[in-house]
Amino acid sequence: MRCVILGSGNIGTDLMIKLLKGTDASGSGATPLELVALVGIDPDSDGLARAKSLGIDGPHEGPQWILDHADDIDMMFDATSAYVHARHYKEYEEANIVAVDLTPAARGPRVIAAVNLTEHLDSPNINMVTCGGQATTPMVFAINRAIDRLPYAEMVSTVASKSAGPGTRQNIDEFTKTTSMALREIGGAETSKAIIILNPAEPPIMMRNTVFAALPEGSDHDAVIESIFAMEKDVQQYVPGYRLKNPPVIEEGPFNTPGGVVPHRAVVLLEVKGAGDYLPPYAGNLDIMTAAAQRIGEAIAYHRADQKAGA
Amino acid sequence: MTTPDYRLIDSTLRDGSHAISHQYYAEDVVRIVKGLDAAGVQVIEIAHGDGLGGSSFNYGFSAVPEKELIARACEVTTNAKIACLLLPGIGLADDLREVNELGVSVARIAVHCTEADVTEQHIKVAKSLGMEAIGFLMMAHMNSPEGLVEQALLMQSYGADTIYIADSAGAMITEDVRRRVNALVEALEVPVGVHAHNNLAMAVSNSIAAYQEGARNLDGTSAGLGAGAGNCPTEILAAVSTKYGIETGVDPLALMDLAEEVVRPLMPRQQVIDRAGLILGYAGVYGSFLLHAERAAERYNVSQAEILLELGRRQAVGGQEDMIIDVALELARKHAEAEETQA
The missing domain is CATH 3.40.50.720 (NAD(P)-binding Rossmann-like Domain)
Known part of the structure; x- marks a missing residue:
């Protein structure tokens, strides 16, 4: 083509x-x-x-x-x-x-x-x-497919200041709204929230994304973890620098989420290192x-x- | 009544929210707003600790939706204006529209001290709604006086009516505050404000120094309730100001009553400068990380102090609470590996 x-x-x-x-x-x-x-x-x-x-x-x-x-x-x-x-x-x-x-x-x-x-x-x-949507929606989807229902999902994306262009900066609401919508429409969460943080540290930090997911009573935690690892491999097929910075963890609450009170949450800590083709490796968000x-x-x-x- | 020499903004119901893990109820809001209003405080800030829309896994869920609390605050205030805080990237311009409908007339748009260009959209929305817009540069110890001037000028160009610098890590000594405030007052057309934290036991003296350098807005919270080792306590600031001969327009005794009788009973613990609090100021770490780091330390059996120091090394900025879990997991893994090697 x-x-x-x-x-x-x-x-x-x-x-x-x-x-x-x-x-x-x-x-x-x-x-x-x-x-x-x-x-x-x-x-x-x-x-x-x-x-x-x-x-x-x-x-x-x-x-x-x-x-x-x-x-x-x-x-x-x-x-x-x-x-x-x-x-x-x-x-x-x-x-x-x-x-x-x-x-x-x-x-x-x-x-x-x-x-x-x-x-x-x-x-x-x-x-x-959005870049954050490409990075985190797969994990929301992976968690949702392993449980009966996903009442609430949240993503936090931190990117190096140097890799956030004027478009993102002038309309940051567009980023959070669009990403949040993807967590629901494509990821399968019933309610959602997206957060973006810019970090000016030198040398610039790698793009970081964290996914939090509300796990209702009776969710199969092992299935959730397994599904997350499988999704990491799927994304790595086309983004080699995409990885779980730490193994996913299930934390005990209760948590009073917008989708209702849940006993546990899954926490997925991701890093995206760019391939360094034209952009420097820290700009995983663009890569x-x-x-x-x-x-x-x-x-x-x-x-x-x-x-x-x-x- | 004489005109106050500076404007006092009380943030018990916003920054104070961190110290009680965002568990304010409507009756608390009513009593605190009434107390502050009666004492003559001009502006009362209320929102989730991380600003509008902050209720989340990452920062903690509010017990009561913040807009319900804001509505109550707007109903019961008589003279004091009601303010909110918003961090672009966490809250939305739509949130500003909603709270403006409820009666909020001051919008503080907060951002890390090097990223002012992210606030243009929200400052302009606040202005278009007829609100006072305050630019709020957080973690101000991480930027030079010249760098802060550059950022503040951007906010001024977007229409900000006042520019604050926030010592979010409580990391500044008095000289740091003087140089920064002096540079801003020289360079800006709009008034300057300072928001101090007490991690190095300097919140009140830094606030007074800021006033002496020309800051005309100062922040406090009742009983110092707030992130880290706490904020500049409103009642102490009022008392010390009076002793300096600085007119505050507020009644220090009424503020002492409020702190003692209403706010202290709400506090799960008093605001003291313990090791973790001091480390925040010493290592320049965002104050709101404190309680999240305490929980992660318990959960993963690692040291809270170690977590905070590592976050400082990583130059984590406000909002990166998720990195606390990341650091705790890495410390736990390192400890496990070290034990294995020994065994």
């Missing part, structure tokens, strides 16, 4: 380097994604210069360039901003270009790569929630987005190829 990346900032450039490796997100086969261009708006940007030095087209005409070359493009990854995506997403759809949206614009159905990867393969637009975007793009590509073969 022929694809372009829109946005020549940190995220777009990191995704470019991942795609140019030639291997798929799991690192085990060849990627079905053929990168045609990294599209920016600033001809002097470091990302576009990097693209050209790697032999990739690096136009600076923004969304218009994509639309002008629509016949040669099947998919676009949007690494700009919610505002830019909201303005142009219909045009991509009309031009028959699938959009994998890394911004919080939330125009298409939400996909968490380790949970509902195959649910929306025919959608013209996929939204990737998990680009790795998941590649994973999702490839799933769509395989699905399209299957459809063609079947037709």
